[in-house]
Amino acid sequence: MSRLRNIVYNCRQATYLIEKRLVGKITFREKVQLHIHFYGCSVCKLFNKQSSMINAMVKQLLIKNGQPDLKLDEDFKADMQHRIEDELNKK
């Protein structure tokens, strides 16, 4: 009972389980506890929604939805090209 109380009334624990569920696995028992918590706690429900949204946004920062790549400075590129040619000529 005390363990159940822990999660059902504990937002700190609930948010921990929310994060654990998002990137890994939680047990069936933990899932049930989390659902009971959500039932009585709209704040953690909101946290859950926002947390998933943040994850989706972070992922998107990388995928960029087909946006073009950033451009590396042309001088720097030319310099790199030279260094590569030099190395190749050494061989």
Added chain:
Amino acid sequence: MLPNQTIDPRQWVKNHADYMYTYALSRISDEEQARDLVQETFLAALERIDKFEGKSSERTWLTAILKNKIVDVYRKKSSGLISTDTLKEVHDMQEFFWEDGHWREDHQPKHFGVEDHDPLHNKEFNQVLQKCMQKLPALWLAVFTMKHMDDEPTNVICTQLKVSDSNFWVIIHRTKVNLRACLQKNWI
């Protein structure tokens, strides 16, 4: 044996430099460092060009080398540990939750107001998110980035960054609570 994929270092800069720069910059947010990493990657790749077996594309092969270099940067940054990390604007869990685990009223999550308006394509909101990520301690950001951007398996992250399994979950939790709070503070 002929490789399936060809490799031509003279075309690397033209074909892959921008891509690799973008890749590095989105993971370390330091233009100069990202630039240097691209260069180091090309030079390191030249040295072991005979190891290229043509099993993957040239770009995949180069990106794998770059990725290792990025992890090295993460490792270096986070091994400075407390000295640099205490400067970052993070809060202890006690500041968010009461002893009994309830949210402190002033730190309770509130609606951002963007949840139902396609937040993923809200440019300003994304910028706030990136700024907030930069405020995280180096080790947290490294764990967070490897997990969420690159979907690395947890055990790989733990090994590469020398973090214990239980510490990994503590970091994941604390990072998100802080990141979310930072968004709320700087957006609403």
